[in-house]
Amino acid sequence: MKRAHQAARSARQTAMGGIFRALVAIFISVTTVYVASAPAAQAQAYRFARIEVEGNTRIETGTILSYAGIEPGAAVSAGQLNAAYQNIVDSGLFETVSLEPRGGTLVIVVQEHPTINRISIEGNSRLKDEALASVLRSQPRRVYSPSVAEQDAAAIVQAYEQAGRLAATVEPVIIRRSNNRVDLVFEVSEGRVVEVERISFVGNREFSDRRLRRVLESKQAGLFRQLIQRDTFIGDRLQFDRQVLTDFYRSRGYVDFEILSVASEFSRERNAFFVTFTVQEGQRYRYGNISATSNLPEINVPEYEDAIRIRAGQVYSPGGVDNTIARLERLAVQQDLDFIRVEPRVTRDDRNLLLHIEFAIVRGPRIFVERIDIEGNATTLDRVIRRQFTAVEGDPFNPREIREAASRIKALGFFETAEVNPREGSGPDQVIVDVDVEEKPTGSLGFGATYSSSAGFGLTFNFSERNFLGRGQALSFDVSTGSGTGTYAFSFREPAFLGRDVAYSFSASYTSTNSTLNTNYDTTLGNVTTGFQFPMNEFTRLGVNAFGRVTEVSNVSSTPPNDSSAILQAEAARGLEWVLGAGYDVEYRTLRRGLNPDAGVLFRWSQDFAGIAGDVSYMKSEALAVAETKIMNDEVTLRAIFEGGALNSLDGSNSRVVDRFFLNGKMRGFDYYGVGPRDLGAGNRDALGGNLFAVAKFEAEFPLGLPEEYGIHGGVFVDVGSVWGLDNTAGTGGPVDDSFNIRSAAGVSLFWDTPLGPLRFNYSKALKKEAYDIEREFEVTISTQF
Structure with missing residues (x-):
């Protein structure tokens, strides 16, 4: 039995060994055949008697065959088939592509990209659909392309980055519709605005961080971070900041100034940036x-x-x-x-x-301007841009003049961007100047309510257009009403009359006041003025004008105890009067544009001669002189202002209150119509105004130590002045004080750069006054810029 089992086991082992050897032999044979036949398979060529295309509805068959590059009957390798497939895919026209050999026919099966039915943007609230749609390349009724949709998503993200939302994400999604159409939806997640929490400087010795921050376009986030957009972090703005900071130092003699680095670091909470400018000032030359x-x-x-x-x-x-x-x-x-x-x-x-x-x-080299090519001006006429060039086609080429023209084009304020670049023309002695601009809005329409400490509450409407019909003309219309006042004004200005450096202007206004603002009479003033202004030299301009005026004084009280001066009653008895006249003005200005960026002067002299025709004849002269300088490394601004005027009758007639001078807005510490000659025997003692006035104002502006981003700084001032002189005091029935009485006031100011404009709060105290003067301790005004 045992031997039988052993024999059986031996037989099974022998059989298994034979099977194993047979399998090994078969494996070796198959492997040998495969290796031997591999080169033959790789070298195999295909021939297709016909090539057919299936699935295309919009794309022509010939177009697809041209992408494939396969000719019927020609030998085609597997590599060429793969290349044909890839070429069709890379065309971007098809959603799916397959190549199917069917006997002697090669069938190219495609599925075209769908047509875009509509495009929508969802999830956006900070940026409007219209603003985002302008950056999209995908359009309705065009073929959908996944790559273009991805590019559009990236463009939307970039638009949000420009708005300071660096965490914004955009996902393009398609919704299938019938007839091979899709709705393309851009799903937006806006994220939070990333602000500039702090701007600091390293290496600055001559100028404080606070002074340098005022130079930059970027601002720190502060008290009004929800209103001020310049505290939003925008990477591209830092490049502009580098340039203006360099210009600031170079214009003050620091020729070796250099910005070593600008570091922008994300806060740990990843919701704000800290920007650090490392500078090397050098010496002042x-x-x-x-x-x-x-x-x-x-x-x-x-x-x-x-x-x-x-x-x-x-x-x-x-x-x-x-x-x-x-x-x-x-x-x-x-x-x-x-x-x-x-x-x-x-x-x-x-x-x-x-x-x-x-x-x-x-x-210099003999190079001429061949032509000036202008692109991008969809609204602005070519001639508005061309007149910024002193050179025309055929003139000698001057690189400096081209740079100055580029600056003048940017200074127009009509364009978002303006690039001026010369390039070689048709020959080495010819230059073509390329001007590429991008338009921006130049008009405004406003409705609002106003409050003035002198005129109370009022309503306003204004319309203005700085580039009317693309001609570079300025047009405005204003209506304002307040407590007891109403003003309607229209103005038009052509900066280049007949294509020359001569400005033409036209304005018309109508103002009425009733018995408010410390007066007990009504006035009506209508004015129409037209004139020209042209440069005399680099800093001086001369203007000439003609005007027509209608004036009336009415509702003057003659009943005691609130009776008005006999002077006003006599003027009211004259009724409505009109006059035609002419005048001129000369202005010399180095403020903001002279050789010294820290100091400058402004001088303005004007004279009006009324009496060419009409009821009155007079000469009215006014002068303004301003001197300004910065001290203590530009931290403190000192300013001196001198004003004066004289009204002289040319026909011996008496002046009227509507023509005489008042110190309204010219001297702080006193109310409107609160200073000047008065009839002390009259019941209401209305201010009568004067034929002469003179004012001297001295003020200083300085920082208060508050964060610069608040836009708040302080000031002190002292005003000294007087208005005097009447020519009709006889027969009034009472004493008239029209003598030269000096008034003075001193006070403090708070300047606040708000999103609504630069406001100025003044608190003043009269130091010297007359008993009948009316004081005003507190006032809010728009900060004046000379």
Whole structure:
């Protein structure tokens, strides 16, 4: 039995061994055959007698075959089939693609992308649909493309990043509709606004962080973070901040100023940025020796040296150098000298911190302006942009003039962006100037309510357009009503009359007042003025005008005990009067645009001559002088303002209260119609105004130590002035005080840069006054910018 079992086991083992050996032999045979036949399979070529396309409805069959690149009857490898498949997929026209050999026919089966039925944006509240739709490339009734939809989603995210919402996400989703149509929906998750929590500086010694923050476009988040949008973090804005900060230092003589780095760090809570500017100020340089040289025989060097305005010892400013170059090159043009260039050659004196500048007058290359191409101005007419260039087609090319034209185009305020770039024209001596602009809104329409401490509550309506019909013209219409007053005004201005640097203006207004604001009579004033203004030199402009006026004084009380002065009663008896006249004004201004960015002056002189026709004849003269400077590293602004005026009759007639001067708004500490000559024998003692006035105001503005982002700073002031002189005091029945009585007041101011405008709160106290003057201790006004 045992042997039988052993024999059986031995037989099974022998059988199993044979089967194993047979399987190994088969495996080796199959592997050998596979390896031997592999090159043959790879080298196999296909031939298709026909190529058919299925599934296409909008795309032509020929178009699909051109993508495939397979010819009927030609040998096609597997690699070529794969390339044909990939080419059709990469066309972006189809949702699915397959290549199916069916005998001698190759069938290309495609499923076209659907057509977009409608596009919607969901989840957005901070940015409107209209604003986001403008960045989309996908459009209804066009073929849906997944790649374009992804690009659109990225564009929406970028729009939110520009608005400071760095955490915004956008997901494009399609909803299938019938007839191979889809609705494309962009699902938006806006996230939170990321603000600039703090802006700080490292390396600044001469100027405080607070002063430098005022230079930047970006602002810190502060008390009004919900209203002020400039505290939103926008990465692109930092590049602009780098430029304006560099310009600030360079214009004050720091020629070696450098921004070493700008670091923007996310807060730990990831809801705000901390921005740090690391700067290297360097030393402050002044002008040393200033001279002009030239080897050109037609250049009279002393004449050009006389045209230089910068002087040794002044703080160096690139603007001063640029203005000098422009002045010298304009002088060459006036002398009919073309292709004259002025090259500033600077020699540094590091020991004495001086920059010696030699203005070399040389002959430049003979290059002409072939043409000026303008693009992007959908509303603004070409001529509005072209007149910013002093050069036209065919003129000598001057790179500096092109840069100045670019600055003037940007200063128009009509465009979001304006790029001016020259490129080579049809020849090496020709230049084409490309102007690429992007329009922005230039009109406004407003309704509102107002409050003034002098006029009480009122309603306003205003419409203005700074680029009327794309012609660069300014148009405005204003209506305002207050307690006892009403004003209606219309104005129009053409900045380039007949295409020249001459501004034409027209304005009309109608104002009526009743017995309020410390008066007991009504007035009516209608005025129409038209005139021209043109430059006399770099800082001076001259204006001439003609005007027509209608005036009336009415409802003057003659009944005691509230009777008005006999002077006012006599003026009211004259009834409605009209006059035609002409005038001129001259303004010299270096404030904000002179050689010194920290100081400047403004002088304005005007005279009106009434009596060309009408009921009255007089000459009215007014003068304004302003001097301003910054001290203590630009932290404190000192300002002195002087005003004066005189009204002289030309026909011996008496002046009227509607023509005489008052100190309304000119002197703080006193109420409207609260200062000036009065009839002391009259019952109501109305202010009569004066034929002469003079005011001197001295004020200082300074920081209060509050965070700069609040936009709050303080000031102190002292005002001294008087209004005096009447020419009809005889026969009034009582004493009239029209003498030169000095008034003075002092006070403190609080300046607040609000989103609604720069407000000024004044608290003042009269130091010297007359017994009949009316004081006003507190007032709120719009901060005046000269």
